[in-house]
Amino acid sequence: MNTDDYISMDREHLWHPYTRFSTFETKPLPVIVRGKGLYLFDADGNRYIDAISSWWACALGHGNDRIKDAIGNQADCLQQSILGNLSHPAAIELAGKLAGLMPRPNRHVLFSSDGASAVEAALKIAVQYGHNIGQPTRRRLAYLRDAYHGDTLGAVSVGFLESFHKPFKSILFPALSIPVPYRKEDERACLAEATHLFDQHTDEIAALIVEPLCQGAAGMKMYSAQYLRQLAALCREREVLLIVDEIATGFGRTGRMFAFEHAGIDPDIVCVGKALSAGYLPISAAIVKDDIYAAFSDQPVDHTFYHGHTFCGNPIAAAAALEALRIYEEIDIAAQARRIEALLKEALTPLSALPFVTDVRCLGAIGAVELSSRELVQTAKMALLEQRILARPLGQVVYLMPPLNTPDEHIKNLVNVFAQIVRSVVA
DSSP states (O other): OOHHHHHHHHHHHOOOTTOOHHHHHSSOOOOEEEEEBTEEEETTOOEEEETTHHHHTOTTOBOOHHHHHHHHHHHHHOSOOOOSSOOOHHHHHHHHHHHHHSSSOOEEEEEESSHHHHHHHHHHHHHHHHHHTTOTTOOEEEEETTOOOOSSHHHHHTSOOHHHHGGGGGGSOOOEEEOOOSSGGGHHHHHHHHHHHHHHTTTTEEEEEEOOSEETTTTSEEOOHHHHHHHHHHHHHHTOEEEEEOTTTTTTTTSSSSGGGGGTOOOSEEEEOGGGGTTSSOOEEEEEEHHHHGGGOOSSSOOOOOOOOTTTTOHHHHHHHHHHHHHHHHHTHHHHHHHHHHHHHHHHGGGGGSTTEEEEEEETTEEEEEESOHHHHHHHHHHHHHTTEEOOOBTTEEEEOOOTTOOHHHHHHHHHHHHHHHHHHHO
């Protein structure tokens, strides 16, 4: 098949996620056939910069030989085996590795296939935990305003975004919304409102779920480690489980292995995905403290967690994840993000003085520029695409989240072109 054949078949049969029909009505979408490092290549040989790590997943870029070899070696011996009443080495080793990355390794790991599935599992664990320990009234969930935790119904219930989820509002379960202080001076008022909400529903809240420090789909909105620390303390005082959604921020992206480490806290459940396998295969996990896990015994009463997915902990995906974790440790992946952060700040911070730029914010290898209108953002997106830079703005925000092992010279080139485009758009 040639490029035209692919484009024709694409239009006839492929439903693209989060893609407006108008996007490809006037111009066909690039048909990507290959990737290497920071770059993706289309069927016509054009090279693109993957400025968002393929939806924040490809922390090591594309075409990593070691991960490809790990996938092939695992495929040679075991392609699939369920974890229901069976086990296999790759899942066992990966669970142990993930537990060891937590503040304390007293954890059990439940695997899933994508971020939303890990979040669904965490929410259900929290609710069933209350039931199992004799606190059945604890079945409500709390979340941070503007949050996004995935597109399954449970995840949407604790991460409702009007622009994404409006048609489903009537079938979601009610959850409690906690304010988020995007300005330091708002922290006290937000904490007071959160405390009041907890006091009103002390015996009802099973868990609070948060995106730590950076609310991605909301537009890379950021809040302080201090506020996260205060929310964690509030949860401890009220015996509410704290679920931290590290699916976008985990594995070095914010300059620490996990974003919650900035706050020095020890969450009850940590959800990971995306970069868990460096974006090579779909795999995610809910990492759960042992004292919670212990409440799911079937003796003397059956409290088993009857939940799972066909491909949870798939051997090939687990092997990819294990090799990714080895590489992360060898290259100190969090230090790589801090290196990129310095380059992002150097190039992007001066943009805050420009007209129509309302904010510039950076956290690790996340650099976001907020503009005064969506029209300006769309103009910036098209200008970036003309320069073969793949970006997916969020509302009024254009952002960069490049692979964490990208060399300095490539990062400098990317951020300089990005900054020039923003300047030209707002001029």
